Amino acid sequence: MRITEVVPTYLSVPLKERFWMSLSPIGGIEPKVSKLLLEIRTDEGVTGTGEAKPGGAKSFERGLAELLVGEDPLMIEHIWHKVFAVTHTRTGAKRGWDGSGILAALAAIDIALWDLLGKVSGLPLYRVFGGFTNTIPAYVTGGYYREGKGIPELVEEVQGYIAQGFNAIKLKVGGVSIPEDCERLAVVREAIGDEIDIMLDANRAYDLRSAIEAANAFAQFGIRWFEEPLHWYDDVRPLRTLREKTNLTIASGEGESTRFGCREMIEQGLIDICQFDAHKNGGFTEWRKIAGMAAMYHVDMAPHHEPHLHGHLLASIPNGLILESFANPARDPYWPALYARAPQIVNSELTLLEEPGLGVEFDADFVRRHGTVIT
């Protein structure tokens, strides 16, 4: 079997509202959410479909697909390394393929190749990966800082998630002072009771001293984990001090671009939960190597975003903890509309479909309305 054609589509949907994390709004100051969809076609008529963060689109505009055409699509590790090599040879510079864009493109390529392998084998991917379960817990992310909205709207929002059946909710922190965040958390905890898990995501809001103060202040609200507490410029090594001086479970890794960044966190015992995002960087191939290492260090995997993709990964490992999801169409217009077929989340659990590969089909109309095919 050979790859005959690669069809990338850049997808972008504007958001009507700014959803602030601690330091920045989703999609930038003119908010939008974008994606790269990828179809890999073969001479045997089987097609693999992948999706990733949009950073890889530019590389495809500049001819990245030529690396794939003619390759055997089932030689996934070979193709992975061929594309990855662009990041550490002159090839990329000569063609204007930048390193971080390549890692996002590689995510789409790798996921599409695995989808294709699943289709060829007639098995859903979680079974191709060696199946551990087919039902995985899922939480909902919300509690963004919304312009003109305050604590009453926050309470209404979290109550809406509970009405949808969620038993775990992740809230944003770090966008206001620590006492103000404590006030938000106190009201939410009071409103939802003690049975619902609350996780906190600081999106790199704090320096070390503030992170320690915040973790110790937030602990009273029964927090399941504290995510990405530290500013971007030094967000790994000081986790040790944070862990020595606080009791919260620490989650991080969504910002890591390779297994080597995760190695540091895992090997040094700096995190309890690894959040490496296969659809942002490197795809399933990279993610599974990290999950294997994490298992050896008693670290659980709870990947960032995309439950319909990461579901297959978590369902195939013993240290798969929980999936992230979004239940507000104003924040994530894709989940309810991009997919003609996708696994559903019911009562805070995602059950994978038995269709071969990812089991996902895009809604052609939605893609036509919001997508541009890259030629």
Ligand SMILES: [Mg+2]
């Ligand atoms: Mg996060």
